[in-house]
Amino acid sequence: MSADPRATPEALEAFRVKLRAGDTAGAFATVKRMTPECVSMLMLEAGFSVQDHRGRNVKDFWAHVQSNIVKACRERKDGYELRGEAELFPA
DSSP, X not given: OOSSXXXXXXXXXXXXXXXXXXXXHHHHHHHHTSOHHHHHHHHHHTTOOOOOOTTSOHHHHHXXXXXXXXXXXXXXXXXXXXXXXXXXXXX
């Protein structure tokens, strides 16, 4: 992987696969190498709500991201499936 990972379509699909497989460590590894801006884009595209981190405590942003990832992995769903909108945004 490159030194500056982005929220590419490939990264998004890999992230969603990890969530649905319950791979918490893999999902965390995906976002760990990204900037908060890239993580925001990735989470939004995977169907999650995202807190604005600009001008605020970045720790709160990361806590929200971690909470969403843990919940999704436990239920083996992506953000759209957690919200019951999977039929609107198929994989």
